[in-house]
Amino acid sequence: MPISELQISRIRNLQAPSFSPASRINIISGQNGSGKTSILEAIHFLSTTRSFRSNELRHLVTQGESSALVFSRVESSTHPLPLGVERTLEGDVRVRFDGRSLDSAELASLLPVQVLYSGTFELLDGSPSVRRQFVDWGGFHADPAFITLWRGFKRALKQRNSLLKYGKIDRFQMQVWDREFVSYGEQLTRHRQAYIARLLPEFKAILAVLLGDVDVDLKFYPGWDSKRDLTAVLADQFVRESAQGFTLSGPQRADLRFRCDGVNAADRLSRGQKKLVVSALRLAQGQVFRQKADRPCIYLIDDLPSELDEPHARLFCQFLEQSQDQCFITCVDPDTLTEFWSPDTDLALFHLDAGRLLSR
Structure with missing residues (x-):
């Protein structure tokens, strides 16, 4: 569902901007520190009730305020529908869509977002939890049963760890x-494996265009030796688990492993190459989502030109243009991006200065 209207209140240093974005490409320019990334954070907040830069809401809320609020109108098959999200520092969350309340899963399903910013390098060199979140985003949007399995597994893991602790x-x-x-874990793993099997050819095809002849191999590790039965693994590790107080193997240890020329890709690739690999992952994930859901998602891309030369930035923009997704892209100099789009693309330019957003 593309966003047709956005009103942002009490987020960082933004001066309550209100604007009507284009259905396709929105470029937000401004000097460093002007608040460009905060616009992207506000859209992410609208989808998830949190920031992608910090787990603590107090860093997102304007200093001296007690809550953050984002109101929008999102396009439907008939007419724009109102969506509002408010969250207080005390933890209260209120989500209203077209006159009814939504829970977090319903909100995420309604407004799926993909984020590309400096922190997304963690997909390659960060902790396994970051990569599990990536896989589970895809699993959640690929199959309605996924969230039930995920919650059931988390409950069983929590109880098992409590007994061990x-x-x-x-x-x-x-x-x-x-x-x-074991029951929830094995089912969850099958869903994760099925999702990666669907993602992998899309990732390979996009990466071949963006990165040329640099081959990056992607493998899914389920969290235990997949040649062995999970029940047997738990039985063998019970004494060690009792001593350490937590579960050692299982889907909570799942990971994605990237290899390039036989070594860890994070150690072999340059920073620019890493950005292209992460970009290919996010583009592939968006493509798989569109194939499954038959609707676009929203891309939030912070400082797109950073660490990409002109040919690669152009290729990246061509993928975005072909996708039909709604994109919000930040940069310092808009002239570095405006020539990458075809004349018939719905394109809007905005400039942010001292927290105020102006159309160009």
Whole structure:
């Protein structure tokens, strides 16, 4: 659902900007520190009730205020529908869409966003949890059953870890939670594997265009030796787990592994090449989403020209243009990007100065 109207209140240093974005490409320019990334954060907040730069809401909310609020209108098949998200520093969340309340899963499904910013390099060189989040975003949007499996597994993992941590283990109770853990865990893993199998050819095709003859291999690791039964793995590790107080193997340890020329890709690739690999991953994820959901998502791209030369920036923009997704792109100098789009592309230019957003 493209955003046709956006009103931002009480977020960082923004001066309550209100604007009507284009349905396709929106370029937001401004000097460093002017608040460009905060615009992207506000859109991410509209989809997830949180920032992509910080886990703490207090860093997102304007100093001296007690809540953040973003109101929008999103396009539907008939007419624009109102969507508003407010979250207070105390943790209260209010989401209203077309007169009814939504929970977090319904909101994320309604307004799927893809983010590309400096922190997305963590997909290659960050912790496995970042890569699991990437996989689970795809699984969530690919199959309605995924969120039920994910929540069931998280509940079983939490209970199992609680029993291990406090050391008062009733063997019958542990067996009950082991069965839950294995049942949900194996189903969740199958969904993750199916998603990666669908993502991989799209990723390879896009990467071949963006990175040429540099080959990057992508493998999914489920979190344990997949040649062994998970129940047997848990049984073998029970003594160690009891001593350490947490579950050692399972889907909570799943990861994506990237190799280039036989070594860890994060150690071999340049920073510019890493950006292209991450870009290919996000573009492929958006493409798989469109194939499954038959609708576009929203791309939030911070400082697109950074670390990309002109040919690669142009190629990246061509993929965005072909995708039909709505894109919000920040940069310092808009002239570096405006020539990359065809004349019939719906393009809007905005300039941010001292927290105020102006159309160009």
